[in-house]
Amino acid sequence: QVQLEESGPGLMQPSETLSLTCTVSGFSLTSNGVGWVRQPLGKGLVWMGTIWAGGSTNYNSAVQSRLSISRDTSKSQVFLKMNSLQPEDTGTYYCARHDGYGGPFAYWGQGTLVTVSS
């Protein structure tokens, strides 16, 4: 069955670079796009960016200058890197699989909490 699992450090300091990994199973990264969605504590969902089945990427303009999404198809992993972290980047980070090309997120990881604090 389709599964996604995020991993990464829980605590970061301001100005550091965040690196998260999403390991997927049950589907191929060359068949479906995978996106990252952030949720500040107690708040709503914000799409950050997606790496599509063909390998191209798109980012939310609010974080585009700081964000990079890449993948290793042989390892079924998608990576998020975001630099210049600030306390407002604190939240739960989810990776999720698009259903179809540009469609909704039918499958989600369990999420990983990232806290940015000095």
Added chain:
Amino acid sequence: DIRMTQSPASLSASLGETVNIECLASEDIYSDLAWYQQKPGKSPQLLIYNANSLQNGVPSRFSGSGSGTQYSLKINSLQSEDVATYFCQQYNNYPMNTFGAGTKLELK
């Protein structure tokens, strides 16, 4: 960017009651709309896609409707397990997609 305005922000309803949640898009999104349910401490789960298509495994008491800029999620015969926060999402503005702010549903 397309903005999604969701209402109400919170609501309280009784078991067995029918609940409606609205989502208004800032422009026509041609039914490219999804609804998610998120229970505390859990990941969001897709309930409805393409405005009115029920995702596999979702109880039939959930239904979606709407077109153009106005959409709604209806929950018939509210159950205790339906207590959650509900989000709408537009995916018409490919490759961008945006979520509504959420509606927190509680039991009265």
